Amino acid sequence: MKKGHIVSVLVLLSALLLGGCAVRTVDELYSIPKRSKEFQSLQASIDIAMAGLEYSAPISGENQQTLQIADLNGDGTNEYLVFAKGSAEKPLQILIFREDSSGTVQISEIISGSGSTFDMVEYVEIDGKPGCELVVGYRVSDQLLKTVSVYSFAAGRAELLMTTGYSRFLSCDLGSSDQMELLILQRGESDEDNAIATLYRYQAKTMVRTVEVRLSNPIQQVNRLTTGSLPSGIPAVFISSAVDDTLLFTDILALDDGKLVSVPLDAGARNGIPTLNNYFVYPDDADRDGILELPRLIPLKPISNSWTTEDQYLIQWYTVDLDGSMINKCYTFHNFAGGWYLDIPDDIAERLSVYQVGKNYAFFLWDEDFQAASTLYTIYALTGSDRENQSCEDGRFPLHKEESVIYAARIESEGSTITQETLLDNFHLLYREWAN
Numbered sequence: 001m002k003k004g005h006i007v008s009v010l011v012l013l014s015a016l017l018l019g020g021c022a023v024r025t026v027d028e029l030y031s032i033p034k035r036s037k038e039f040q041s042l043q044a045s046i047d048i049a050m051a052g053l054e055y056s057a058p059i060s061g062e063n064q065q066t067l068q069i070a071d072l073n074g075d076g077t078n079e080y081l082v083f084a085k086g087s088a089e090k091p092l093q094i095l096i097f098r099e100d101s102s103g104t105v106q107i108s109e110i111i112s113g114s115g116s117t118f119d120m121v122e123y124v125e126i127d128g129k130p131g132c133e134l135v136v137g138y139r140v141s142d143q144l145l146k147t148v149s150v151y152s153f154a155a156g157r158a159e160l161l162m163t164t165g166y167s168r169f170l171s172c173d174l175g176s177s178d179q180m181e182l183l184i185l186q187r188g189e190s191d192e193d194n195a196i197a198t199l200y201r202y203q204a205k206t207m208v209r210t211v212e213v214r215l216s217n218p219i220q221q222v223n224r225l226t227t228g229s230l231p232s233g234i235p236a237v238f239i240s241s242a243v244d245d246t247l248l249f250t251d252i253l254a255l256d257d258g259k260l261v262s263v264p265l266d267a268g269a270r271n272g273i274p275t276l277n278n279y280f281v282y283p284d285d286a287d288r289d290g291i292l293e294l295p296r297l298i299p300l301k302p303i304s305n306s307w308t309t310e311d312q313y314l315i316q317w318y319t320v321d322l323d324g325s326m327i328n329k330c331y332t333f334h335n336f337a338g339g340w341y342l343d344i345p346d347d348i349a350e351r352l353s354v355y356q357v358g359k360n361y362a363f364f365l366w367d368e369d370f371q372a373a374s375t376l377y378t379i380y381a382l383t384g385s386d387r388e389n390q391s392c393e394d395g396r397f398p399l400h401k402e403e404s405v406i407y408a409a410r411i412e413s414e415g416s417t418i419t420q421e422t423l424l425d426n427f428h429l430l431y432r433e434w435a436n
Contacts, residue, residue, distance in 0.1 A: 041105040042097060046082055049095050049107045056085035056092065059139070061120035070123045072096070072153035074130025080105065081134075083118050090114050092138060096158075111151065111158050115140045124171045124180040126161070127202045129154035133161070135171060135182065150182065150200075150207065162200060162207040167219045172227050174199065174235045174255045182207075183237055183253070187219040195219035197239070197253055199260045210260040216249045216270070217241035224282060228292030230254060231319045231327060236263065238283045238292060247272030248280045250294060254322055264324035269294060276313055279336035286317040287330045287343075293317035298331075300353045303364055303373055312354045314344060335361065336430065338381055340400075340407060343426040345417075348376075359383075365413070375412035377423065382406045399427040 046067075057066040069078040080097040090112035098108040115138035126133040134151040148169050150161040168185040175181060182200040187193070195215040200207045215222070224240040236254040243249065249272045252263035273281060273295055281295040298314040317329045331349040334341040338359060344352060351366040353373060359381035364373040382390050383405050391398045391408040397420055399407040409423045 037103060038099065038105060041099075041103070042080060045097055045105050045107055046095070049082070049097075050084060053084040053086045053093060056083050056117055058083060058118040058121045058137075061122065061137075063121045063123070068121070070132060070134075072123075072131050072134065073156055074132075074154070079108075083121070085117070088112070092118060094134075094136070109157055111136075113138045113149065115147070119146055120169070122171050125178070126150060126171075126180050126182070126207075127152050127154060128177075128179045134158070135169075137166065137169065148182070148184070161202070164200075167195070168222060168225065170225045170227070170237065172235070172237055174237070174253075174260075175201065175258075176235055183225075185215070185219060185222060185225075185239075188214075191218060191220065193218060195222060197251075197260065199253075199255075210258075213253060213260050213262050215239060215241070215251045215262075217243060221249075226283060226292070228283070228285070229290060230263070231291055231321045234322055236292070240280070240282055242280060243272060246275055248275070248282070249273075250283055252320065256322060261322075263320055263322060265294075265320060266324075266326065268296060269320075273297060276315070276334060277336060279334075281315060281334070284317075286315075286332055289329075291319055291329075293319050293329050298349075301366065301370065303353055303355055312356065314349060314352065316349075333361075333363075334430070335379075339430050340379075341428055341430055342379070342423075343428070345422075345426075352376075362412075365416075376416060377409055377411045377413070377418055379427075380408045380410070382408055399424060400429065 055066045058064050066083055068081045070081065071077065072079045077099065082095040084093045084095060085091050086093055092113040092115050094111040095107055096109050097105050099105045113136065117139045119137035119139040122135040123132045124135060131153050135148065137146055137148045139146050146166055147163055148166045149163040151158045152161050164184060165186060166184045167187055170183045171180045172183055173180050179202060184198045184200065186196050188195060194217055197213045197215055199210040221241040221243055222239060223242050226238045228236055228238055230236050234254050236252050239251040239253065241249045250269060253260060254263060274297060276297060283292050283294050285291060286293045296316040296318060298316050300312045300314060315332045315334055317332065319327045319329055331344040331346065332341050333344055333354060348365055353364040353366065355362045355364065361379045363376045365376045366373045380396065384390065387406045390396070391406045394410065396408045396410045399409050407427065411418060411420065
């Protein structure tokens with residue numbers, strides 16, 4: 001459970017600047033806001049401590065503010081953290097400020113680290129004690145050499161729990177204990193060797209590492225780490241690696257009796273999933289049941305010899321459990337370029353074909369002998385100035401309205417089990433991260 005409450009410097013300073021009684025006179029409402037005592041004290045302390053230093057915010061991750069706040073020691077009062085850089089032997093400085101009983105904010109300690117810049121910072125609960133641990137990644141050189149350190153403040157001041165090299169790291173709760181572990185990914189013996197994953201867990205007042213697990217690809221090909229659950233409810237980390245911008249490989253890591261293991265996958269998954277119209281299809285909770293699914297591309301049959309599906313595919317989503325057992329879950333049709341996707345009912349998925357004309361997509365349904373196909377429905381992306389009227393003409397109905405486009409549909413086959421309500425329920429916009 002994440003206890004650190006992090007805010008940007010702008011939000012923090014605004015709160016400090018405008019804090020105070022909410023009831024104001026007319027004159028006060030029209031006067032220039034005065035800085036709070038806490039802000040003035042913090043700013044004065046920072047100015048003094050920053051002598052000879054420059055601000056150096058972390059360059060990756062969610063917490064990239066120069067000034068951050070967190071309750072490090074769990075006493076109910078936030079500390080202020082300023083990330084800076086100087087010219088000392090350990091140039092990277094984390095300046096930690098606390099407010100004393102008189103309301104004065106003073107610097108209480110400095111954490112010094114080696115490197116050229118702060119890479120990434122997280123605030124997580126690792127040791128199970130009050131407060132949160134500070135996880136800091138230091139970028140050592142331009143050759144992407146990096147180290148990560150974990151500091152605990154349970155004793156009142158920073159205590160170093162561990163330091164190790166890394167290429168990527170992720171805080172996760174694979175042990176289902178509400179105490180986070182640290183998953184470390186490192187390069188192999190050479191750049192061509194597959195990456196190595198190790199999990200660090202807090203046990204008996206120290207950080208204990210698990211046995212290493214070898215991934216499917218070198219570290220430079222890893223481009224996404226996602227946490228999720230297996231069908232049995234076991235937490236897992238899904239590691240996606242791209243090869244030559246054409247294939248996506250997935251490694252699934254989980255704990256089995258306290259040991260970090262790689263979940264076995266079938267040959268299709270091990271051989272990689274091709275891109276879908278130059279978009280990677282990542283593991284996702286496709287049916288929104290809280291379980292992460294893996295994708296499998298199903299090519300669609302052309303309608304005729306003169307028509308082609310032009311690389312049109314359905315995506316079949318399936319889950320894999322700790323022992324490698326698989327369960328098929330659902331089907332979708334994804335239009336990444338258009339920013340939408342459709343849930344496809346299981347009973348028609350194997351007989352579906354899709355034909356694209358511009359931004360419009362016609363869905364055809366084959367008979368059981370695959371001898372003839374009839375149009376089932378059409379999805380439109382209307383962008384003209386008359387799109388409002390067009391979305392309701394000729395049997396069309398709106399699915400979703402955006403500022404510059406209206407998505408609409410028309411059911412083409414009378415007596416079809418597909419209804420307007422079905423299409424409204426099955427139509428979804430893509431998450432922004434998918435479009436990226």
